[in-house]
Amino acid sequence: MNLLQEEREIILSNEYIEHFDFAEVEEFVKNASKDLFISHNFRTKNKMLVQPRGGFPTYNKMYALYEFFVDANVDVLPCTIDSNTRLNDYATSKKMLRLSEESEVDMLNGYPLVNHGYRTTRKMITHFNKPVSLRHGTPDARLLIETAIASGIFEIEGGPITYLLPYSKNFPLDKAFLYWKYVEKVCAKYSTLNEPINRESFGPLTATLVPPCITIVIQLLEMLLSLEEGVKSFSVSFSQSGSMNQDIVTGAVIRKLAKYYAKEINCEDAEVHLVYHQWMGAFPMDQNFASQLISMSTAIAAMVGADKIITKTKQEASGIPTKEANAETVANTQYLLRILNGLPNVVNTEEEENLTLEVKAIMEAVFNDSADTLWRKVFNSIKNGIIDVPFSPHIINHNEMITIRDTNKNIRIIKRGNVPIPDRCFEYEKSKCDLKKDTTSIVNDIIHDIGIMQ
Amino acid sequence: MKVVTGVVGNDIHVVANRLIDLSLQARGFEVFNLGVNTYLEEFFDAVVETDADVLLISSLNGEAEGWCREVKILKSKYKNLDNVVFMIGGNLVVGTGDASTIVPKFKNYGFDLVFHQVDLNTGLDALEKYLETRE
16 A cells, blocks of 8 residues: 555544545546536636635535525535634534534534535535535645545645645644645546546735735745646636736736746646636625625636636625625626626736746745755745745744835835845836835835725 | 734734834834734743833734733733833724723733724834833
């Protein structure tokens, strides 16, 4: 037995799992309907796929949510996991699931997939026969993704960097890399049986003034970490920045460079998709304004040429949305995409060139690290601040980079810290901003720039 | 002047914490930022370790009230902290509360300066003034 299989058997022998039948799961994946694979949908559906967010604790409520989504003509169903499961606390999620079932009050903020188990969940997923995307935020997702794939969930979101730096203060980053290596290996293994399992990275990060070069570098690195383990279908993603121009430039550069770096490691046979997140920052309380913001996000996604859009709801500012509000966004987004035709092709060569130079310089610095494997190079680069994510709560993050918005609301770098932004690019970034201000008014600007959509 | 700062309790709201760090630096303080999700003992240990002049605790989700009841006990346990200025700011209670009742409550917990839902720079101006009058 090889090491991976040995590790899998340890992970899947757990008091919360009723006998994991490896052979049966393989048979299931081999014969599963092609419609369940988002990789197949990307290839065959000639449109931007629409995916909402959502997850409820009980099977019945989850089923009802999916019914609403299907009625609203959804393309991809979400399966959002509760926060206890994300932290591997299956005992608490089990207790809270029972309480939710008995009292009809939701005691969890998502679907406790491990507790429901794959035999139960698979019934629901095969019934709706739509691709399902696993949304979580788990540093150690080994058990979760085994259960997900066995259930028929063939898209796995996340990654060692994007699920850690925005969410955790001190979960060890090196461990996260190794746990996610397992995820990539298992996804790659199942990908040989039928259509490929799609992996998706979480580009929004902290969704707080993250400059495009940092977003793109992290997307590319998680893509490479995934492809080098044998994953054949991968989605890079980013979220609305607040400037339409900057989003279009980011989309163009990330597409071009994803292809370039995949080829560099001889993985050009892998399919790479682009996912756009509707505004991930603070939303307006006014639900009419929120709906306007959501429509605008959809229009930008169309300009960017995204392969999939992940939606928000007008209730975003007030908590977990109802299934009605969630389905409404899906229907509205589908409508908007249908009528958004004859879009102009906007190309901003100067901005694209600047962003490409920045990304390539950071990538080169990562590759030049003396470590022997890619994950160690990336780990070291985060540790020494070559990669620096604004507003990450994690202790390993440097927090030296400072960004503000220019007059056109583009996010600009005014302090680069240890990030190797080339001098020429740094001068370009600064030339767009008013740098005569003192720190106090810059801090006030930052507060304003974060709440730009409110 | 040295300042130890951070967000108390299981509170992961990082944005204001970064802005406090930036603003303190701009005012010439040497900042030791413990970041979000920090327990009270960690603050006290850091004050001793860095020989800080000011401890600035912040809170957004309102957990501060639960945690800060322990400040007096810890102060007596750690000793020699009489010259350290204890300051707290942010959103100090869960739900809604009135500054006129919250401020005396936190002063009673052992804080010299208390700011409930007060603008960051107003709070830091007050800190600088307080430090001047003390000299």
